[in-house]
Amino acid sequence: MKLPAIKLQTRLTAYLALLHLALAGCATLLLPAQPLLFVGAEALLVASMALGWWLIRCALEPLGYTRRFHDLLQDQQYAARLALPGVTELDALVAMFNGMLSVLHRERLAAGEQQGFLERLLEATPSAVLVFDFDHAISLVNASAASLLGLAAPLGKPLSAWIEGDAAFDGARDERGRARSRDLVRQLDALALGDSRLVVDLDGRRYRAQRSRFFDRGFARHFLIVEDLSAELEDSERATYARLIRVLAHEVNNTVAATGSVLDSLLAYRGQLEESDAGDFVTAIVAVKRRNTSLGEFIDRFTRVVKMPAPELRPTRLQDVVDDILWLNREQCNARGIQLGWSRCDAVAPLQLDVQLIEQALLNIVKNAVEAIDERNARDASAGGAIRVELEDLGERVRLSVFDSGALLGDGAPQRLFAPFVSTKKGGQGIGLMFVREVLGRHGCTYALAPAGPGETRFDIWFPVG
Numbered sequence: 034m035k036l037p038a039i040k041l042q043t044r045l046t047a048y049l050a051l052l053h054l055a056l057a058g059c060a061t062l063l064l065p066a067q068p069l070l071f072v073g074a075e076a077l078l079v080a081s082m083a084l085g086w087w088l089i090r091c092a093l094e095p096l097g098y099t100r101r102f103h104d105l106l107q108d109q110q111y112a113a114r115l116a117l118p119g120v121t122e123l124d125a126l127v128a129m130f131n132g133m134l135s136v137l138h139r140e141r142l143a144a145g146e147q148q149g150f151l152e153r154l155l156e157a158t159p160s161a162v163l164v165f166d167f168d169h170a171i172s173l174v175n176a177s178a179a180s181l182l183g184l185a186a187p188l189g190k191p192l193s194a195w196i197e198g199d200a201a202f203d204g205a206r207d208e209r210g211r212a213r214s215r216d217l218v219r220q221l222d223a224l225a226l227g228d229s230r231l232v233v234d235l236d237g238r239r240y241r242a243q244r245s246r247f248f249d250r251g252f253a254r255h256f257l258i259v260e261d262l263s264a265e266l267e268d269s270e271r272a273t274y275a276r277l278i279r280v281l282a283h284e285v286n287n288t289v290a291a292t293g294s295v296l297d298s299l300l301a302y303r304g305q306l307e308e309s310d311a312g313d314f315v316t317a318i319v320a321v322k323r324r325n326t327s328l329g330e331f332i333d334r335f336t337r338v339v340k341m342p343a344p345e346l347r348p349t350r351l352q353d354v355v356d357d358i359l360w361l362n363r364e365q366c367n368a369r370g371i372q373l374g375w376s377r378c379d380a381v382a383p384l385q386l387d388v389q390l391i392e393q394a395l396l397n398i399v400k401n402a403v404e405a406i407d408e409r410n411a412r413d414a415s416a417g418g419a420i421r422v423e424l425e426d427l428g429e430r431v432r433l434s435v436f437d438s439g440a441l442l443g444d445g446a447p448q449r450l451f452a453p454f455v456s457t458k459k460g461g462q463g464i465g466l467m468f469v470r471e472v473l474g475r476h477g478c479t480y481a482l483a484p485a486g487p488g489e490t491r492f493d494i495w496f497p498v499g
Contacts, residue, residue, distance in 0.1 A: 060078070101115060160261075161261075162178055162259075163178050163257040170191050183203035185200065196218060216234060217234045224244045232259075286332065362400075366403065370417055374420070387475075406438055478496050
């Protein structure tokens, strides 16, 4: 911008100088004998030269302001203002420039505030957000997405880099966690533009994933939003389950009570029967009463989950709770040839727990492990079995792990076993793990059930500290 202005000023100055030199030469040739006229002509030429120079400067002064305005824009100094020169024409031009700078400054502040708000919103949202550049490589990953997918150094790479195995996952993840992340990345990468669908990871957790786009400098860029629906769907299932059980309990309990009363009345007729018939009659009535009582107990087991009281938290040593549970199961494990192992960690401080609820939940977990080993031994009597419990202090959390050699999870998602009425055991009612889920959820615990290797299942529970 500066070079053209200087060239224009030079050309105008050269033109003015050449013109007046030509006129001075003409005066020298035409007026050599008239000194007064010659001097007057020369004086007039000097005055014309000065006036022309002044007019050139005035005419080129707006270019100087334009140059300064350009420099302010280039340096992004939108808060600066140009001083008014005091000339009517230039004042209007400078006022227009200052107005443009003021508008740009306000827009810059608004854009910065919106950008800052958007960045804070993306970091605070529990939904995972991934933004891609024009080549479909990742350009932004918020904290939730980093935690969910565990992609190592994701910026500048497409999602397919983790599907093919070239890119690394978070080093803190084990093989199971990396397989879960890779499967989730594969499902997200296959999502078409505009699609919104439910995706399920290897642990059975459910997510709503949506791929959409926005325009940047006139070109489309894609982004992914992944929302964890597991807790919401579990709450919905829990509410549906509770309503169903209340209806069933009401009808069954009424029927059981009425049936029990009728059966007690029927027993009064025993004395009116022949001795040969009385025995069979009483046996049949007692069998029906026993079945009636079992039906009542069956429905009570379901209602206990629905009517579970709020936990009464007290400082409790988890080590002592595990000691008691293993002692209670020692005899039956010895009778079945199941070895019990316990890696106790005395460094773990007391936790805020409801002892009765946690004991019942852990008893259910150990009971499931024993039954899984029994079922496996029924197919292979030489298999034996082992249950191992480990406690580890992780700083902000405490992890309790229960390993068993039953290995009955199969290929399905383990998380589905925590849903109502779902069980892998013959005759299972799907109550135990649902009860465990409720107890752990009310204690703020997270948990995972997954294969731990060939022929082994692992149940991990993470207890919050403090």
